[in-house]
Amino acid sequence: MAMRRSALSSGPEKRSPATASKRASTRAQVDQAVRTRLLTGRFIPGKSVTIRGLAADLGVSPMPVREVLQRLSAENVLEVKSNGRVQVPSMTPARFDEVLTARLLLEPELAVLALPSLSAADADALTEIDDDIDVRLSNGDAESYLRLNHAFHFAMYRASGSEVLLPLIDSLWLQFSPFMRTVYGRVGTANLVDQHKAAIAAIRDGNASALRAAIRADIQDGMGLLGREILSSKPPA
Amino acid sequence: MAMRRSALSSGPEKRSPATASKRASTRAQVDQAVRTRLLTGRFIPGKSVTIRGLAADLGVSPMPVREVLQRLSAENVLEVKSNGRVQVPSMTPARFDEVLTARLLLEPELAVLALPSLSAADADALTEIDDDIDVRLSNGDAESYLRLNHAFHFAMYRASGSEVLLPLIDSLWLQFSPFMRTVYGRVGTANLVDQHKAAIAAIRDGNASALRAAIRADIQDGMGLLGREILSSKPPA
DNA sequence: CTTTCCAGAAAGTGATCACATTTTTGCCAA
DNA sequence: TTGGCAAAAATGTGATCACTTTCTGGAAAG
Numbered sequence: 001m002a003m004r005r006s007a008l009s010s011g012p013e014k015r016s017p018a019t020a021s022k023r024a025s026t027r028a029q030v031d032q033a034v035r036t037r038l039l040t041g042r043f044i045p046g047k048s049v050t051i052r053g054l055a056a057d058l059g060v061s062p063m064p065v066r067e068v069l070q071r072l073s074a075e076n077v078l079e080v081k082s083n084g085r086v087q088v089p090s091m092t093p094a095r096f097d098e099v100l101t102a103r104l105l106l107e108p109e110l111a112v113l114a115l116p117s118l119s120a121a122d123a124d125a126l127t128e129i130d131d132d133i134d135v136r137l138s139n140g141d142a143e144s145y146l147r148l149n150h151a152f153h154f155a156m157y158r159a160s161g162s163e164v165l166l167p168l169i170d171s172l173w174l175q176f177s178p179f180m181r182t183v184y185g186r187v188g189t190a191n192l193v194d195q196h197k198a199a200i201a202a203i204r205d206g207n208a209s210a211l212r213a214a215i216r217a218d219i220q221d222g223m224g225l226l227g228r229e230i231l232s233s234k235p236p237a
Numbered sequence: 238m239a240m241r242r243s244a245l246s247s248g249p250e251k252r253s254p255a256t257a258s259k260r261a262s263t264r265a266q267v268d269q270a271v272r273t274r275l276l277t278g279r280f281i282p283g284k285s286v287t288i289r290g291l292a293a294d295l296g297v298s299p300m301p302v303r304e305v306l307q308r309l310s311a312e313n314v315l316e317v318k319s320n321g322r323v324q325v326p327s328m329t330p331a332r333f334d335e336v337l338t339a340r341l342l343l344e345p346e347l348a349v350l351a352l353p354s355l356s357a358a359d360a361d362a363l364t365e366i367d368d369d370i371d372v373r374l375s376n377g378d379a380e381s382y383l384r385l386n387h388a389f390h391f392a393m394y395r396a397s398g399s400e401v402l403l404p405l406i407d408s409l410w411l412q413f414s415p416f417m418r419t420v421y422g423r424v425g426t427a428n429l430v431d432q433h434k435a436a437i438a439a440i441r442d443g444n445a446s447a448l449r450a451a452i453r454a455d456i457q458d459g460m461g462l463l464g465r466e467i468l469s470s471k472p473p474a
Numbered sequence: 475c476t477t478t479c480c481a482g483a484a485a486g487t488g489a490t491c492a493c494a495t496t497t498t499t500g501c502c503a504a
Numbered sequence: 505t506t507g508g509c510a511a512a513a514a515t516g517t518g519a520t521c522a523c524t525t526t527c528t529g530g531a532a533a534g
Contacts (some may be wrong), residue, residue: 074308098401
């Protein structure tokens with residue numbers, strides 16, 4: 001294996017004991033790094049994640065990693081096996097159906113709740129993200145698609161100022177993203193469709209029912225159709 | 238303050254270093270203990286929870302407590318202030334509305350998903366819990382009511398074998414239970430109504446739409462009416 | 475060539491320490 | 505009595521160690 005030092009922070013490695021330093025705890029950095037990896041599918045379902053291994057990978061001590069893995073386990077994002085080992089859970093048909101159900105129940109609702117707070121400027125920002133998505137899709141860049149699709153949805157959702165629904169949806173995305181990455185890697189991204197433009201139009205019109213329908217359809221298009229099919233063929237995943 | 242040693246495990250206190258001992262990790266025990274306290278309202282909203290303090294209270298070392306607090310923070314159950322201190326969050330009107338919305342979206346759905354797995358024996362068990370609830374309500378025993386109401390709902394939900402929706406709902410209950418305890422303590426439990434009997438009837442009939450309606454109404458009755466009113470009068474809570 | 479078993483490595487868990495920061499307390503002066 | 509200020513206590517965070525359990529790989533036996 002090639003030399004890889006400190007996937008976290010490219011700066012000079014000074015870390016005196018217990019130096020909370022620059023107002024960003026090491027745990028928060030590790031947490032962000034792991035979440036990003038999950039959301040962009042850089043953690044494959046079934047992959048086992050070890051404290052010391054990830055700590056070495058990120059160039060930090062085991063303690064912050066240990067706490068982050070606890071957090072993600074509690075969020076139902078990582079799975080703790082009976083022997084204590086932690087891994088990215090494999091997707092099952094039952095699990096997939098539940099995630100889809102939960103998304104369809106929660107996300108259209110939160111989008112509608114966010115609607116009053118979404119300005120024309122927000123709609124412009126969403127359009128910019130969506131244009132970027134179109135480019136990535138045609139290029140087959142699955143990882144960037146995942147990242148931007150997440151950015152699109154959460155730019156909407158965050159506008160709601162939600163304190164309860166948003167964390168729930170956050171957990172859901174962390175749960176399905178690793179699996180969807182494998183799906184997109186298998187079937188490609190070229191024929192992926194979404195309802196982002198319909199959603200943006202609904203936002204500009206301030207049309208709640210249209211926005212609800214768009215988000216619902218978007219989830220079905222991006223996740224429902226493909227994933228269900230994949231799971232029928234390959235058992236665990 | 239009176240002497241209080243080890244609220245956890247009344248047995249002889251032997252704990253050699255790193256003895257995973259009797260197949261129940263200390264962390265799991267602490268986790269269960271804290272969750273029970275939250276669900277029965279023994280943690281008051283606004284109460285600050287410290288690692289060392291809780292560890293001393295439970296008679297364990299700080300490490301397991303530290304991990305449990307991380308888990309509950311990640312689940313949006315405990316709040317981490319900007320200074321790192323952890324506390325049971327105060328309920329706000331916005332937060333309350335969101336919890337109620339999320340409950341109404343998720344719980345009726347999961348109940349219906351559980352319906353096919355609910356046998357006549359399960360209905361009998363639910364009836365037994367509900368009878369117990371009636372006794373506690375007339376006695377004004379708010380803490381037992383919280384515990385049994387939780388038991389009633391989750392006896393249903395668990396039958397679904399859910400891996401995704403159930404953890405989400407779990408998080409919601411941990412979020413609103415401390416607040417509801419203060420509500421019941423203020424208005425009493427005598428005039429509390431629920432739809433448990435309607436739910437049990439729907440289960441015995443295998444009637445999905447009736448069950449969905451019963452759960453929805455039960456949530457409105459037990460939480461919606463009272464809580465909204467209380468929040469109008471006292472600001473934080 | 476396959477199976478069994480044992481030694482070494484790897485991994486999670488709990489304990490303890492050190493340190494920076496924040497909070498609390500108690501005292502002194504106005 | 506009250507206001508502020510400094511000392512002390514409390515708290516979260518990171519690091520490190522010890523120990524148990526589990527996993528892995530290879531050697532020996534069939």
